[in-house]
Amino acid sequence: MSDMSINASGLRRDETMERMRLLGLSSPALILVLVIMVIPVGWLFYVSFIGADGQFSLENYERMIKRKSYMRIFYTTFQISLLTTGLCILIGYPLAYFMSQLPQRIANLCLITVLLPFWTSLLVRTYAWLVLLQKRGLVNDWAMSLGLWDEPIKMVHNMTGTLIGMVHIMLPFLILPVYGAMRAIDRDYLKAAANLGASPRRAFWTVFFPLSTPGVFAGALMVFVLCLGFFVTPAVLGGGKVIMVSMKIVSNIELFVNWGAASALGVVLMLLTVAVLWIASRFLNLEKMAGGGH
């Protein structure tokens, strides 16, 4: 009896040791993330509470509340993120639905049109829009020759250009999860609905749409969070007229060398992101989304 219990505890100890060793395999990755990201970001958090005189102060945060320009930047950031997410749903949902209705082989071909931009460099796509939307660009040329408008319209270096570019860049992030969710829906439910006399519209809204919402939530969340911290596209297509939080952080460092102000903005941006993810996690299984994302 005592032999057996010694044996069992020994085995358990061995197993724990083995699990610790396995966990140790992740240490190079963990150390790298700690040294390159966690510690420096933690230091920025600390710097955000240091005033211009080198003492502890909340002036970096007070500035954000008091100055109208800062409030406007946050407003712009939310506005762009919400608009981009909304437009992505409006365009992406029908497209994903269309592809989910096709036979697998043809759907895979259509998916290439989503994956090609997904894999193409962000900078290249932003540049493409810059070229297309400029005053002497292709969009103006074609629209004028078709008689849609007479004068070249300014579509870049402003909000319009920023939104067009951002929606184009974010669309695949919405379409892929929505498409995945739609493919997973059992078609028999729709057959049953039709059988029971539901009109096509009713079958769609009461059966198909509710089943596809987890994919929509996942995609919309991804798009919204990515938009909050976006830099490249608004910086190029906004032409300095559209200022988002991340752009203000960069100019605080590059132009004003004000680490306190930049850090405070960064901390708020990160907290906003975490808050959005936290609220979302109460409704969705984020870990499943991260683990299942292929």
Added chain:
Amino acid sequence: MLRWLQSPASDTQITHGQRMWLYVFACIAMILLVLPTLIVIPMSFSDSQYLEFPPETWSTRWYAHYFGSPEWMQATATSLKAALLTMLVATPIGVVAAYGLHASRIGFVRVAFVLLITPMMVPVVLIAIGAFYAYVKLNLLYTLTGLVLAHTVLALPLVLIVTGSALKGYDMNQEMAARSLGAPRWKAFLTVTLPQIRFAVVTSALLSFLTSFDEVVIAMFISGGDNPTLTRNMFNALRDQIDPTIASISTIMIVITSLMMIFAQIFGRGASDK
């Protein structure tokens, strides 16, 4: 044709005609997704400063300008080196970490997993200025090593997620069988597990490469001096004016990514045929 329009299109008995709008909308959306990127290719062969489409006179002068410029060539070399090294560092570290977290089932695993995927959630600007500050202290600013380490941190979450989900679909008992037949753990992993998750590993490697190759914001802060990356130079050029040389560089980048996509597809098919 008319019969097709009136035939049911789905299980809900809606007809093709009734949802014609969906087909038209989807086609326009797909064209808009692909066209802006692809149209850069013919434009890059235009002779004009203003990148006409279709080009009135064709020329390869922007390519000549790109290949003839030592700055662009140096930046391209830096980007390729950084991307290749990021791939070579992030893939093994990430795969080993994913395996460790998958096999070890103690409570700390969740914390470690969340920590390793945070770089995906923290705004990249914040990572960039944090790394900038850290590199001043560590003397890594404007070095290739520093760039590779920072890009590796960005690539790790992708490696972890892709490889991790492949491991979830893999039956670990196969490895147990190999070990009970006397193979040490590392050998069981290399000869039994790794070949079966190889598609995920290849995908991880390609994603790591592209993460680094496309990255702009971090490179803006910590690459420079003698080692600016291609994207950093492109971004700076875009802020000033529309330089047609960038159209030629974009075309080359599109070709590179398309080749990688095809490569991934071929590998993917190989794995699923099995």
